[in-house]
Amino acid sequence: QVKLVQSGGGTAQPGGSLRLSCAAIGRIDSINDVKWYRLAPGKERELIATITRGGIANYRDSVKGRFTASRDNAKNTLYLQMDRLKPEDTAMYYCYADIVLIVSFRKDEYPFWGQGTQVTVDV
Numbered sequence: 445q446v447k448l449v450q451s452g453g454g455t456a457q458p459g460g461s462l463r464l465s466c467a468a469i470g471r472i473d474s475i476n477d478v479k480w481y482r483l484a485p486g487k488e489r490e491l492i493a494t495i496t497r498g499g500i501a502n503y504r505d506s507v508k509g510r511f512t513a514s515r516d517n518a519k520n521t522l523y524l525q526m527d528r529l530k531p532e533d534t535a536m537y538y539c540y541a542d543i544v545l546i547v548s549f550r551k552d553e554y555p556f557w558g559q560g561t562q563v564t565v566d567v
Contacts, residue, residue: 446470453561461527466539468520476542482535529565
């Protein structure tokens with residue numbers, strides 16, 4: 445069974461750093477585009493970063509220059525490095541990936557979500 449398993453997160457002080465990981469578990473062919481979202485209480489879900497298979501990343505303005513998305517294709521693992529954290533970064537963070545599976549000798553792309561991980565920025 446294929447799934448995305450998130451780790452990392454937790455609590456940090458303002459100005460601190462945290463790193464999220466998102467690992468694809470199971471038999472997969474490859475991972476295409478990856479997106480990182482966050483959901484804060486009372487707010488709508490935000491797309492904060494995307495990273496292509498080739499490693500080209502784009503960011504929401506509010507995290508640009510502070511967050512860095514990366515990936516290790518050999519390990520099927522995605523990362524979100526979060527620096528200079530602010531209280532408004534407090535949210536549940538989710539990874540999303542388009543994963544290529546081989547089913548009956550055919551390659552197809554399927555959407556997968558991580559289980560989410562809480563990030564809290566507080567003094």
